[in-house]
Amino acid sequence: GENVEQHPSTLSVQEGDSAVIKCTYSDSASNYFPWYKQELGKGPQLIIDIRSNVGEKKDQRIAVTLNKTAKHFSLHITETQPEDSAVYFCAARESGGSNYKLTFGKGTLLTVNP
């Protein structure tokens, strides 16, 4: 099955700086890579996703890049704000059939200091 590694486990930045979170996956057949944000005491919420036929995707201050050859993908947050403080999870979906399972990384606690 798929295995997703996520780094770093904690990240502290100053407001206005950029934050980068990296993930690697093991199954070269995986084709869908979402990122979720989880605020304290709540369920995760999708913030951006990328498919394997795309190298980069942006949505305002958030971007995701994918390197299929190296089997890694990264989340980039620019101009960070205190409300960006949360736990971020990457995930990968194995391709094939009607399998809709996601395998998640262990999460990154991002703290944005005012």
Added chain:
Amino acid sequence: DGGITQSPKYLFRKEGQNVTLSCEQNLNHDAMYWYRQDPGQGLRLIYYSQIVNDFQKGDIAEGYSVSREKKESFPLTVTSAQKNPTAFYLCASSIARGGGYNEQFFGPGTRLTVL
């Protein structure tokens, strides 16, 4: 107001008791999922269901059971066979078509503490 509801938010049980966690969605999603979240462990899949009356084991199904009698409901039972049941449990749902590029929507979670 569409979404996923989980109840209760906090649940306390004595060791050796079975307990059932509720998950309801009104998003008309075919697929539903149960995850367990422990500190530093991310989200681990317990069970998932892609259609009514059908479900599959995830990565950590031992000690858990589910049913899917209605499209909108996917209750999870934590049995006494689960060795470490204290955790945060998350339910999610998604559509089940379109090649699998489908956002999973999560409920607010239930924190289960076994005393």
